[in-house]
Amino acid sequence: MPVLTDFVKAYDVRGLVPEQLSPDVARALGTAFAEVIAIPDGKDRVVIGYDMRPSSPDLSGAFADGINARGIDVTLIGLCSTDGLYYASGALDLPGAMFTASHNPAKYNGIKLCRAAAQPVGQDTGLGEVRDLAQWLLDGRSGLPAPRSARGTIEIRDMLADYSAFLRSLVDLSGSRPLKIVVDAANGMSGLTVPAVLGTAAGLPPLPLEIVPLYFELDGTFPNHEANPLDPANLVDLQEAVRVHGADLGLAFDGDADRCFVVDADGKPVSPSAITGLVAAREISRAREAGERDVAIVHNVISSAAVAEVCREHQATPVRTRVGHSFIKAEMARVGAVFGGEHSAHYYFRDFWFADTGMLAALHVLAALGEQDRPLDEIARNYERYASSGEINSTVEDQSSIVDRVRAWADVRKAGIDELDGLTVTAPESTSEMWWFNVRASNTEPLLRLNVEAGDRETMIRIRDEVLGLIRGGAAPARDEEERPE
Numbered sequence: 001m002p003v004l005t006d007f008v009k010a011y012d013v014r015g016l017v018p019e020q021l022s023p024d025v026a027r028a029l030g031t032a033f034a035e036v037i038a039i040p041d042g043k044d045r046v047v048i049g050y051d052m053r054p055s056s057p058d059l060s061g062a063f064a065d066g067i068n069a070r071g072i073d074v075t076l077i078g079l080c081s082t083d084g085l086y087y088a089s090g091a092l093d094l095p096g097a098m099f100t101a102s103h104n105p106a107k108y109n110g111i112k113l114c115r116a117a118a119q120p121v122g123q124d125t126g127l128g129e130v131r132d133l134a135q136w137l138l139d140g141r142s143g144l145p146a147p148r149s150a151r152g153t154i155e156i157r158d159m160l161a162d163y164s165a166f167l168r169s170l171v172d173l174s175g176s177r178p179l180k181i182v183v184d185a186a187n188g189m190s191g192l193t194v195p196a197v198l199g200t201a202a203g204l205p206p207l208p209l210e211i212v213p214l215y216f217e218l219d220g221t222f223p224n225h226e227a228n229p230l231d232p233a234n235l236v237d238l239q240e241a242v243r244v245h246g247a248d249l250g251l252a253f254d255g256d257a258d259r260c261f262v263v264d265a266d267g268k269p270v271s272p273s274a275i276t277g278l279v280a281a282r283e284i285s286r287a288r289e290a291g292e293r294d295v296a297i298v299h300n301v302i303s304s305a306a307v308a309e310v311c312r313e314h315q316a317t318p319v320r321t322r323v324g325h326s327f328i329k330a331e332m333a334r335v336g337a338v339f340g341g342e343h344s345a346h347y348y349f350r351d352f353w354f355a356d357t358g359m360l361a362a363l364h365v366l367a368a369l370g371e372q373d374r375p376l377d378e379i380a381r382n383y384e385r386y387a388s389s390g391e392i393n394s395t396v397e398d399q400s401s402i403v404d405r406v407r408a409w410a411d412v413r414k415a416g417i418d419e420l421d422g423l424t425v426t427a428p429e430s431t432s433e434m435w436w437f438n439v440r441a442s443n444t445e446p447l448l449r450l451n452v453e454a455g456d457r458e459t460m461i462r463i464r465d466e467v468l469g470l471i472r473g474g475a476a477p478a479r480d481e482e483e484r485p486e
Contacts, residue, residue, distance in 0.1 A: 030062065043094060182249075188218075248369060268377065343451070387455070395446055421438070425438075
């Protein structure tokens with residue numbers, strides 16, 4: 001039997017099929033999920049969805065079997081996006097499981113778990129206990145108490161129309177000017193959700209949108225390109241199609257369609273920090289119109305400084321937190337934030353049970369563009385104020401000693417330092433320059449991740465190269481590709 005600690009990660013399950021994640025493993029995880037999450041939380045039903053990967057139906061069925069064996073019923077909503085599963089968990093007030101490996105290659109699959117109302121289940125909030133009990137079962141142990149009731153049942157329910165109508169109720173596009181948009185689904189789940197939310201496939205009224213589809217056929221082998229828009233190579237087809245069709249913008253979703261990336265009419269990517277600022281401004285205004293006085297927005301430590309500036313300009317409170325969805329969701333709940341954004345293009349909404357939904361972020365971008373005549377690049381300029389390096393990864397042997405070296409560099413320059421998540425260094429008060437950078441160690445690999453932002457490109461390059469020199473120091477080989485946590 002596989003060792004579950006090898007592929008049950010901090011936030012989800014993500015493993016090779018069938019070497020690691022097999023129906024037997026999924027069944028054990030289902031039993032453990034019922035025992036650790038559903039039953040203690042007083043829930044007699046779990047909602048399950050899955051993506052388009054060939055292994056997803058069998059794995060989700062085995063997981064449901066494990067749940068049923070403990071006397072817990074299952075609502076199976078079938079093919080859906082991850083935010084579609086979060087919607088079902090919230091609307092039905094049920095714990096849930098989504099079978100997906102997001103943007104990972106076809107040989108992988110995984111599970112994202114949540115409590116009722118889409119509350120995350122991570123390593124410190126139940127996932128570790130689910131893993132350990134499942135391993136105990138796989139190792140042939142016995143001794144679970146008898147189920148409290150007869151074997152559970154399975155109910156099949158289609159919630160796509162309800163999900164689509166709910167999202168439309170949060171952002172009204174009916175008064176938008178006509179827009180032409182290219183959408184690259186990468187053969188992932190947005191091939192199902194885009195026609196339902198932005199089109200008429202779910203029986204909703206037509207919107208003033210002309211959609212040019214790219215790779216809408218659901219195919220978990222990803223025959224056209226990987227469903228990972230973080231890699232610039234996977235945006236090339238979208239960028240070309242936007243220019244060829246004279247579209248107003250382009251949207252790219254990852255495999256499970258919970259993240260959305262945006263390119264403007266020239267095919268230039270709009271940074272997730274800029275989208276965070278744009279959506280934050282809209283959500284702040286909406287909260288104000290509803291009579292709220294104290295409005296908060298959450299962002300992580302490597303979001304652009306422009307995000308906090310936009311919040312303050314709109315008399316809202318920016319709240320800075322660690323990278324990772326469990327941290328941002330917990331902080332949003334703590335402060336009652338209306339919205340939260342991450343550099344990885346995860347966007348979280350209080351009106352969506354504090355969960356992330358790329359489709360709702362896309363609706364906000366379309367609304368912002370459709371309510372005025374300016375092109376997207378002009379609108380985005382107000383939120384893209386600084387030069388950024390993106391995330392640069394370096395392979396290192398001794399993470400802590402290199403971080404100490406960077407800290408010493410900052411101390412000599414009397415730069416500002418904080419350690420909320422890794423090491424964040426800001427320009428000393430004695431200089432007129434604007435720059436900051438963050439160095440974070442990977443929890444799973446011998447990597448240091450560097451993000452640099454500055455008031456101009458020349459300063460950004462200078463700081464980036466100085467810090468990279470400290471990190472790499474002629475030692476281990478470097479990895480320059482962007483690699484951000486899912």
